[in-house]
Amino acid sequence: MTLRKIESKLNFKLILLVITLCMVISSSHYNIHLQGRNGERRSTTILQKQPLNNDDFFYSASHITTPNSFQERRKFIPCDEITEDDANSGGDAGDTFVDATDISEGNYNGTINQEPNEKDYYRFSVEKGVIINITMIPTNNSINFDLSLYSSEATLIKQNLKAAGLRETIIWSTNIGGDYYGLIAPADASQIGGYNFSLSLTYQNDFLSNKDAGNRIADALEISAGEANGTLVAESDILDYYKVNVEKGTIIDVLLIPTNISNLDLYLYHPDGSELISSTRVIGFNESVYWSTGTAGNYIIGVQLITETTTNDYIIPYKLSLNTLHQNDANSGTDAGASPEEAFPIIPLTNSIFNGELVGNSDTHDFYTFDCEYKSVINILLEFPGDVNFDLALWNSSKMEVYSSRNLLANETIAFKTLKNDTYYLSVEYISGERLKGNYVLQIGLFKAETTETAPIDSNGNGNGNMESLVIILSSILVPLFIIIIIILSIHSFTDIRIPWLSDQLDKHLRKEGKIENVRSLKYALKIRDETIDKLREEMIEKDAKRAKDLETIHQLEEDVKSKEKVLGRLREENETGKQRLNDLESVNDDLANIIDSTIRKQVGKSTTPTKVQVAQIASNLWLSEERFQNYVRAVPLLSKRYVLDQSKNYILTREYAQELVRKAYWKRVGAMHLKKIKQVKVASLARDTDMDIETVKEILRELVEKKEIPAPIHMDRMALLLSISEELVAEITDMAQNTPVISLKGISRSFDTSIETTRIIFEKITEEGYANGEFINEDKFVVMNLLKNAIEVEGSIQIADFAQIHSLTKEEMKRIIEKLVQQKELQGVFLAEDYFLSFNNLPEKLIGVMEKGVKDLRKGDTRRMVFDLGSVVESIIKERLILDVREYDNVEKLTQYQEIVGTKELGRIIRAAEDLKITLPGHVELKSLNRFWAQKIKHTQPGELPYIPTIEESREFLFESNRALNRLFIQKLPVQWKIKIAKQLEEENS
16 A cells, blocks of 8 residues: 555544544533432533524523422422423424424424423424414413414514413414424423424415415506405405406406405505505495596506404405406497597487496596588487486587586487587586496487488487478488499499390480490599599688687677776776765764764753753754664764763763763662672663663773773673672682582572673682682583592593583583593593593503403404403402402411412302402492303303304493403402401301
8 A cells, every 4th residue: 555545544534533522522511411309310401502582581581490499390290201202303392493393284292391491493484475373272271381483584473472271373474485483482480391283384375376466566466357265364464466457448347255254445556556446344344346447557456454343363265356347339349538639439320329338436428529521400319327317518629518418317418409510529428326337328310401301309219290200211211222323323334244224224324335434534533623622622611710710709808808998997987986975975974973063062051951961852953863863973983972872762961971870870889799709790780770771881881990980890791890709709619619520600600690701700710820720611611620530530431421411511522521631641541432431540550451452352353352351350350459468467377378268269259258248349240240241151161162252242341340340449448357258258168
């Protein structure tokens, strides 16, 4: 052997030796046998595997066990009794994502042992659009294991954290393919034992595609007309998008049928992504859309699961039906245009019939166009079903409406209308109807104006009288005969075909022999010339018509401008004249006012009482009626400032004298009310004392206040002047505001003989000065917010209508008050339906979260889960409130025994023990009702009996009563003697 070969063999042996030594060191490093207390040996891991994310540390801290605690746990479950064969792997499933045990679909068993940080990871591969269904249940009802699902990137997707012994399920639809992980872990370090779990993978087959429809518009699944099923999954696959390629004018008819009780909505989108139409009915109803396309392209159909109103099902199947209908307006093979520019050309004859269709939400107009080559008469009949309303209109080439028919729910007719040489547009418009789709029939007759004698078409499509019958008979005979003659002449003139006898006769009369070619050439030349002349004539007529129309429009505009200038000039003249007359009248009024003033002064000077004069005497001196004189005194500023009329309007007083009368009457009234709680002067009383009307007295009072001849009142309204409020009254109202949540102003105003406005001012003053904390919710009610909040807290749960009636409020007013208290964070709670409110002010934070979760479960329709969880919480709380502690009972041995007895008894046994002792627990009525429903219907289900699903009404009442009972339990402190008596009673029942 050469030296190189020997060296290579030595190198190879050396490498094998190094590998062997590494394996020995690794084995000795990982496994160290520890001698247990009872002599058994167990293997423990020194180098722990590192978790991939922080979620794993949620369990690790509670799994670190000291030797003493480890031996204490072994007293309950010996290590020798747990043999691990997780998912038939022959050992323990992996404790991290890296070491996860690979599984496929099937049913498996597993075990959580006493190892620190013990948990089981399983890995499985799925494709996109696959529904994952994992179910796990512990083998012992006292064990609490939690189930979690992670993505291939070790990101938490979903968790199920139910109580001990309950089955936990996770259902999820994958958006991407790859590896997924299932984690089964104990809720805390003391939870060890076995479990069963299963994995099911379901491939979606939306619309027979063997895959899931896209969750975005960009990923929409392309389909064609037909009917097929689809699937949605709560939380993970709530949207399915489909696309269908259609031409312009196609009707898309989609029907969505939920196959279980769930709320699905249906949408239709334009090819550019904008929403066209939707159907969003409530839970349990079919959805449908019906749309006529205005452009060609890919239209998107969206199916959405509304998770807030769905049932407890996670997999939601549905049936989708798609039908595409092609319109054929006037045999066009598509939809007629929606505007004059897109109008479909037709050729109307004497009796032409065209069929069409309109769709109320998307295809509301059909336009047709035709040319009228000469002056003609047209008859049009539009027929349609009686449950829709269509309108008919005829437009000229300038897009101006010339004729129309707009009846209400009746056929439309345009009869015996003359048309000139022009291009016309005929429009059929959808106005309204009981259904979206409507078919119609257009019957058109177009005749030359010089020859037509047809009668108008009536609403049934028939003519009038015998004239139409005669025209129909003659047309049926003469028209075919005329066509036959034309065909024979054409054959004779332009072909070499010979017809026996008839050709000879035609040759004789037409002298065709020897001139066939010349005749053909001449006829062709004449035809070309006539066509050219007709074309030029049409162009000239069209230009002349446009020119005439333009000239007519210009002339009309010029006339309009001239007319407007004349009107403006006339208005200016009238305005100047009016201003002059107004100035003249003002000067006349001033002169007349001076004359009247001078006359009054003279009469006052002559009167025996120089302060008032009879109105009749002055009016006769001025040659005026009494009524006109009174109007002058009130209306003319010069007179109204100096004089006033008495209440009977028979005397006129000087204003100075009137002020003196009011001042004396005022102070007289004030002096008589020194013992009253409210000092106020009624305006009506002053009016009676002074024989003046109320408005005049109020005006004089304001003048006296300005002159400081009387003190300014706190408030003056139409009824009275509020002068002051006694301290005794303030104390009474303050005491009322501190004990009455809702105060009626009408009652107080009647009690103190004052107006509601004055009473309102009194409460405003008291509130400003801090004697009461409240606000007005209407003209009559003053609400003390803190008292009303306390009343709601005491009740816990309130029925808004009944609670409002107790406090003399309306339901709407009470709802507004509660909403305001919630916004101000004075009150914490939620509205349950329209007429219920749940207050959480007395509950601890943890219990508030439980109640809010119950409300969410109720809104989702998960009634059984809500009732079960909430009933368990109520039972736990009543036990917690009844259990004694060392501060309440010093006999430690009996204390432990009583705590164990109360903790193991059911709610019904506790309530019966309290009744036997004649002890009324807080919320006793509610607790008894709750236990009867929860224990009999939900908690204790007989073997073979189907689980009872509470109705929404039953669940809402259960939640309402539970919240009331819990609030009262936390408001009222239970006496220690009650706790001892109930514990002893339960102990005696055991013995």
